[in-house]
Amino acid sequence: xxxxxxxxxxxAKMRMIAPIQDRDNSHVEISAPRKLxxxxxxxxxxIDRSLVTIELRPVGAATELTLTHENLPDTDEGxxxxxxxxxxxxxxxxxxxxxxSPRQ
Numbered sequence: 001x002x003x004x005x006x007x008x009x010x011x012a013k014m015r016m017i018a019p020i021q022d023r024d025n026s027h028v029e030i031s032a033p034r035k036l037x038x039x040x041x042x043x044x045x046x047i048d049r050s051l052v053t054i055e056l057r058p059v060g061a062a063t064e065l066t067l068t069h070e071n072l073p074d075t076d077e078g079x080x081x082x083x084x085x086x087x088x089x090x091x092x093x094x095x096x097x098x099x100x101s102p103r104q
Contacts, residue, residue, distance in 0.1 A: 025040060026039045034055060035054070035055050036054045037053045037054075038051075038052055046077055047073070047081065050071040050081075051069070052067065052069050052070075053066075053067070067089065
């Protein structure tokens with residue numbers, strides 16, 4: 001594990017699987033362990049420098065995750081990101097509940 005591996009602002013490469021796409025993005029804010037903000041660009045669907053905020057908040061013994069994706073175009077491509085994030089978060093929930101392995 002690398003200490004202080006993330007610092008803002010910082011250019012980063014994020015890799016999407018299926019299809020694999022390398023895109024340049026920046027960490028805008030890192031407030032460990034509660035908040036991460038980064039730019040998001042993708043080739044398919046075409047999105048340029050939108051902003052993703054992930055916030056974590058303790059709720060009793062659980063943790064609430066809020067994901068906000070801003071500056072998306074009002075197009076089918078922009079709306080497709082909502083479907084993608086919903087699937088990603090559902091997969092994360094199933095994994096955290098012990099229902100799947102990380103790659104399923």
